[in-house]
Amino acid sequence: MTALTQETYGELAEIAARYPEARSGLLPMLHLVQSVEGRITPEGIEACAAILDISAAEVSGVATFYTMYKRKPVGDYLVGVCTNTLCAVMGGDVILERLKDHLDVGAGVTHGGETTADGKITLENVECNAACDYAPVMMVNWEFMDNMTPASAVQLVDDLREGKEVTSTRGPRICTWKEAERVLAGYPDGRVDEGPGAGHASLVGLALARENEWTAPEPEHAKALGSGTAETKQGAVQQADTSRAETETKQEEGEKSD
Numbered sequence: 001m002t003a004l005t006q007e008t009y010g011e012l013a014e015i016a017a018r019y020p021e022a023r024s025g026l027l028p029m030l031h032l033v034q035s036v037e038g039r040i041t042p043e044g045i046e047a048c049a050a051i052l053d054i055s056a057a058e059v060s061g062v063a064t065f066y067t068m069y070k071r072k073p074v075g076d077y078l079v080g081v082c083t084n085t086l087c088a089v090m091g092g093d094v095i096l097e098r099l100k101d102h103l104d105v106g107a108g109v110t111h112g113g114e115t116t117a118d119g120k121i122t123l124e125n126v127e128c129n130a131a132c133d134y135a136p137v138m139m140v141n142w143e144f145m146d147n148m149t150p151a152s153a154v155q156l157v158d159d160l161r162e163g164k165e166v167t168s169t170r171g172p173r174i175c176t177w178k179e180a181e182r183v184l185a186g187y188p189d190g191r192v193d194e195g196p197g198a199g200h201a202s203l204v205g206l207a208l209a210r211e212n213e214w215t216a217p218e219p220e221h222a223k224a225l226g227s228g229t230a231e232t233k234q235g236a237v238q239q240a241d242t243s244r245a246e247t248e249t250k251q252e253e254g255e256k257s258d
């Protein structure tokens with residue numbers, strides 16, 4: 001028996017109705033399915049397909065393409081350890097191995113790793129958390145945990161398993177996996193303003209630019225076309241064509257002069 005209630009079906013339809021093209025709502029709809037069932041289930045796929053009037057194969061194609069959608073049950077906390085280049089150099093590989101031993105689980109890159117016997121932690125090896133300035137970085141239910149060490153990583157998962165309140169480095173208190181998925185479906189939990197939105201390392205460049213009064217140079221095509229903005233799609237295309245032609249001309253002239 002499916003866990004999808006009539007209330008959930010109503011919310012799926014509500015999400016689809018947000019968009020001029022209903023199928024554009026598929027991504028948040030899949031997050032809503034995960035918020036109820038903890039993963040993408042055949043029932044969830046069929047529900048999305050029926051509401052959007054598309055095939056189950058089309059829904060499944062999306063659900064299997066993006067790694068944020070899980071085909072296996074996820075624990076209360078999805079813990080992702082980045083082992084891409086910089087995080088690996090800074091200790092990400094060591095952190096992942098320590099957690100695998102400590103939790104007695106494996107980890108995979110695609111669609112989730114393994115979950116602890118108590119159902120609390122799902123450990124996942126991720127390719128990149130897009131936070132290299134805080135390497136090595138982990139994520140818990142998509143919230144950042146920066147500048148981690150093997151010891152702090154073990155403490156983190158132990159605190160989560162014991163039900164202690166954990167706050168992300170640059171964000172709010174950590175909620176459960178299903179709660180986070182509901183937020184991604186477009187139903188806020190009121191925590192959006194908790195915690196800092198950016199850290200010191202991310203803002204260093206901005207501070208230097210302000211101190212030195214640095215500004216971005218005006219693009220060449222903007223200088224040529226003036227400050228006017230195209231008001232129609234056709235005008236935008238013409239501006240782009242003009243800009244491209246001018247750039248190619250300058251390149252050709254430069255090659256001839258060389």
